[in-house]
Amino acid sequence: MWTKTFRYLTCLLLVIWLVMPLIPLAIWSFARGWFFPSILPQTWTLDAWEYALSDTAGVLDALWLTIGISLAATALSILVGVPAGRALGMYKFRGKEVVELMILAPTIVPGIAVVLGIHSVFIALGLTNTVQGVILVHLIPTLPYMTLVMAGIFSNYDPAFEAQARSLGASPLKTFWYVTLPVIMPGIIVGGLFAFLVSWSQYILTLLIGGGRVVTLPLLLFNFATSGRNDITGAIGMIYILPGIIILALTAKQLSGRSGAVGGFGRV
Numbered sequence: 001m002w003t004k005t006f007r008y009l010t011c012l013l014l015v016i017w018l019v020m021p022l023i024p025l026a027i028w029s030f031a032r033g034w035f036f037p038s039i040l041p042q043t044w045t046l047d048a049w050e051y052a053l054s055d056t057a058g059v060l061d062a063l064w065l066t067i068g069i070s071l072a073a074t075a076l077s078i079l080v081g082v083p084a085g086r087a088l089g090m091y092k093f094r095g096k097e098v099v100e101l102m103i104l105a106p107t108i109v110p111g112i113a114v115v116l117g118i119h120s121v122f123i124a125l126g127l128t129n130t131v132q133g134v135i136l137v138h139l140i141p142t143l144p145y146m147t148l149v150m151a152g153i154f155s156n157y158d159p160a161f162e163a164q165a166r167s168l169g170a171s172p173l174k175t176f177w178y179v180t181l182p183v184i185m186p187g188i189i190v191g192g193l194f195a196f197l198v199s200w201s202q203y204i205l206t207l208l209i210g211g212g213r214v215v216t217l218p219l220l221l222f223n224f225a226t227s228g229r230n231d232i233t234g235a236i237g238m239i240y241i242l243p244g245i246i247i248l249a250l251t252a253k254q255l256s257g258r259s260g261a262v263g264g265f266g267r268v
Contacts, residue, residue: 022238030044030046047231051235052239059217065214066217069138070200074142074146074199078146081191082146082184085152089155104144106140106143111140115137116208119209127209134216137205142194142199145191146192150191157183162179196247197244201218207219217236221236
């Protein structure tokens, strides 16, 4: 009983810890001026939301563009991260530690240092100031998460499933679709979640490669935040965090569940 109560209290404290910083943001989005020492605004209004959702602000355009970029970066991360994670998780080879370090490097080195190093390359390729260039540069922070998650999944993966399917006459494509994919799907969902959220929150990479012409929601949010419009910043901030909350709620079961990659056949 005490264990169950402690677990509920821990979850409650975690929710409070995560939600508390969002409360002032939500209040600001409905406030017309909010000054110390007032605990709550004296005047409430929907002006900030009306502006944020209007065509003039460009918030909705930035929202759809951000979603598209994040989905594209996530899809590319999955295409590259799944085979890379399989190689790292299932096989031992010379230089494996070096490869793992190179994969982790983008998460260790500051993003601005990384993007400045490849900016000249993107200029030569004509990828600067383009959506395609922004999508590709988002692979720098998203791909390590996807690869490492899949490496963890494949480290417990039992290849005997695939061997048995092939012995029964299944083609490589059918073996992957009906055997491998269902087993590693929880890892793809979790890795894709991390990749999407990391891409969703990128500011420096988008600003430098997009050149200010590719206006995503983080760029728009930062512009209003630095202009002193706290009410509009609050409204855009609430829109900004909404997709992350929705994705987290939809994938919460996958985040807490066990992968089916550990089978009863044993490693071969």
